[in-house]
Amino acid sequence: THWKHGGIVGVFGYGGGVIGRYCDQPEMFPGVAHFHTMRVAQPAAKYYHSKFLRDLCDIWDLRGSGLTNMHGSTGDIVLLGTQTAQLEEIFHELTHKMNVDLGGSGSNLRTPEACLGQSRCEYACYNTQDMCYQLTMDYQDELHRPAFPYKFKFKFDGCPNGCVCAMARSDFAVVGTWKDDIKIDQEAVKAYVAGEFAPNAGAHSGRDWGKFDLQKEVVDRCPSQCMKWDGSKLSIKTADCVRCMHCINTMPRALHIG
Numbered sequence: 001t002h003w004k005h006g007g008i009v010g011v012f013g014y015g016g017g018v019i020g021r022y023c024d025q026p027e028m029f030p031g032v033a034h035f036h037t038m039r040v041a042q043p044a045a046k047y048y049h050s051k052f053l054r055d056l057c058d059i060w061d062l063r064g065s066g067l068t069n070m071h072g073s074t075g076d077i078v079l080l081g082t083q084t085a086q087l088e089e090i091f092h093e094l095t096h097k098m099n100v101d102l103g104g105s106g107s108n109l110r111t112p113e114a115c116l117g118q119s120r121c122e123y124a125c126y127n128t129q130d131m132c133y134q135l136t137m138d139y140q141d142e143l144h145r146p147a148f149p150y151k152f153k154f155k156f157d158g159c160p161n162g163c164v165c166a167m168a169r170s171d172f173a174v175v176g177t178w179k180d181d182i183k184i185d186q187e188a189v190k191a192y193v194a195g196e197f198a199p200n201a202g203a204h205s206g207r208d209w210g211k212f213d214l215q216k217e218v219v220d221r222c223p224s225q226c227m228k229w230d231g232s233k234l235s236i237k238t239a240d241c242v243r244c245m246h247c248i249n250t251m252p253r254a255l256h257i258g
Helices: 050-063 084-097 130-137 138-142 187-195 213-217 246-250
Strands: 001-007 018-023 037-040 064-070 077-082 155-156 172-175 226-231 234-236
Touching: 001 187, 037 084, 037 172, 050 077, 050 084, 077 084, 130 138, 130 155, 187 213, 213 226
Parallel strands: 155 172
Antiparallel strands: 001 018, 018 037, 037 077, 064 077, 226 234
């Protein structure tokens, strides 16, 4: 392509966090002769104060192109397009004034990423934010000073719904699950069957799908066939359950993680 991509530039002491990009026709396009990308480490579960976002945009408007990506595939905030002379200035602003670090890039550990976990989600089976934070702290050297033959990613899902797609998008995936029985509210199950509650928490209410059929839409779709509905009682054989979350997602008022 017209862009050179590689670890040509960076900030002092770090080998990652900056993706160097140079145009091969700087005379024709002097405004983008340099168009380096900087990755900024996101907090666990991506919680931000509005002042942080405003300050970040102010830095990039002043010292970069103003283009951002919230967020990249790894999870980082991606600041797109700046010049070599601005890199140390931006790094100083981020680390000394905003108390935020660069993320990972290159053949190193990429910035670990976690779902909202127990801070917001009733399905989280462990504290994803805490685990993400601890491993980020433990592996700072591997994150900022590339020493691997290829990139390596940690991702943390609180439950099998996989809101950060840990299994598909990381090398070290942690997915929370439960050990005991799925909790069943039999009265709520009957309410779903009677049409009193909308299945999938109303997410599929944009059109008429017909009457909710518990046998067809939940029991028959169980991948391990561990569920049974006799017309008045729903039962689950926990030993065969593979924790796919389908039944819980379909009837969240009636079923809950163990």
